Amino acid sequence: MNIVILGPQGSGKGTQAEKLAKKFEAEHIDMGKFLREVALLETPLGKEIHEIVNIKKELVSDRILREVIHLKLLGLPREQGIVFDGVPRSIDQLGYFEEAIKESGRKIDKVISINLSKEESIKRISKRRVCEKCKKVFILGKDIQSAGEKCHAYRQAGNECGGKIIQRIDDSEEGVKKRLGIFKEETMPIVEYYKKEGKLAEINGDQEIEKVFEDILEKIW
Ligand SMILES: [Zn+2]
CATH class of the missing domain: 3.40.50.300 (P-loop containing nucleotide triphosphate hydrolases)
Known part of the structure; x- marks a missing residue:
């Protein structure tokens, strides 16, 4: 198919x-x-x-x-x-x-x-944040609780990314x-x-x- x-x-x-x-x-x-x-x-x-x-x-x-x-x-x-x-x-x-x-x-x-x-699409996307350093995507209110949090990708491997989490202009x-x-x-x-x-x-x-x-x-x- x-x-x-x-x-x-x-x-x-x-x-x-x-x-x-x-x-x-x-x-x-x-x-x-x-x-x-x-x-x-x-x-x-x-x-x-x-x-x-x-x-x-x-x-x-x-x-x-x-x-x-x-x-x-x-x-x-x-x-x-x-x-x-x-x-x-x-x-x-x-x-x-x-x-x-x-x-x-x-x-x-x-x-x-x-x-x-359109409203739901805007609502969903506007919660999207991305790590400036490793580009990992986070959902505000789900993966991260506040905009000031640092990227915690790779935590399992013992070291953290620590990148700044931002909202893309897009x-x-x-x-x-x-x-x-x-x-x-x-x-x-x-x-x-x-x-x-x-x-x-x-x-x-x-x-x-x-x-x-x-x-x-x-x-x-
Ligand atoms: Zn990161």
């Missing part, structure tokens, strides 16, 4: 993608993560992606995305199920994506759209609103496309992680 998972910031899409991949012994393709991995390679494509993603801090072009998807799909047996997370991100990418899927002899079976209100209310705007504009047409194809499963993301997962399983079964 090949699944695409879509959802705004804070919807828990990555967590659900991971759980699905585990359940179905599928490959979880986290496109952002995969791009960062390819960017580490000393190949022309790797260098090009490094330049765009790490230096210019821009989104990769459709051509690069297409090459990367092909690369990934080539390395997987045809019968291997896949959970796609973070791709396609726009209507332009959708065309390349569907083409690459088809060329590899696969098809998308289900598309899961995790819905979350995670501020304004930052989240901006990203939600981009999501709505670019990803909603994809949701509409798959709805017409009869492949869309809409899920209420404003629930506990386990309940969201149960709902997903119920809809894709």
